[in-house]
């Protein structure tokens with residue numbers, strides 16, 4: 001793999017932690033995610049609100065994206081071009097790799113689908129009570145079902 005997994009650019013790549021996924025990306029794209037070296041010291045308590053956001057991502061996004069793409073009559077290259085990523089990255093997303101939030105928003109717009117839950121109650125609670133434990137979060141999610 002010699003091309004950037006985010007933009008398809010060919011050249012020097014760095015390993016970057018993009019939204020929790022390790023990707024090989026070009027230097028330009030690596031600023032979107034924290035670089036591996038920096039990621040090690042990244043764990044801060046305030047990241048809880050963000051963690052909540054990740055957990056609000058629909059679990060069946062891969063299938064949702066693929067179905068929407070197919071019913072829109074697009075192949076992977078078509079859709080990849082429309083949202084500005086390489087077909088190989090799109091392929092991985094359709095196999096279950098979580099896209100970045102920015103990319104997910106593009107997919108939502110392009111395919112007219114929803115990839116995020118809009119459970120504001122959960123999000124507000126997490127933002128207002130940063131001391132909420134992971135146990136509380138799990139409990140919240142169980143109660144939601």
Ligand SMILES: [Zn+2]
Pocket residue numbers: 004005006007008009025026027028029030
């Ligand atoms: Zn790139």
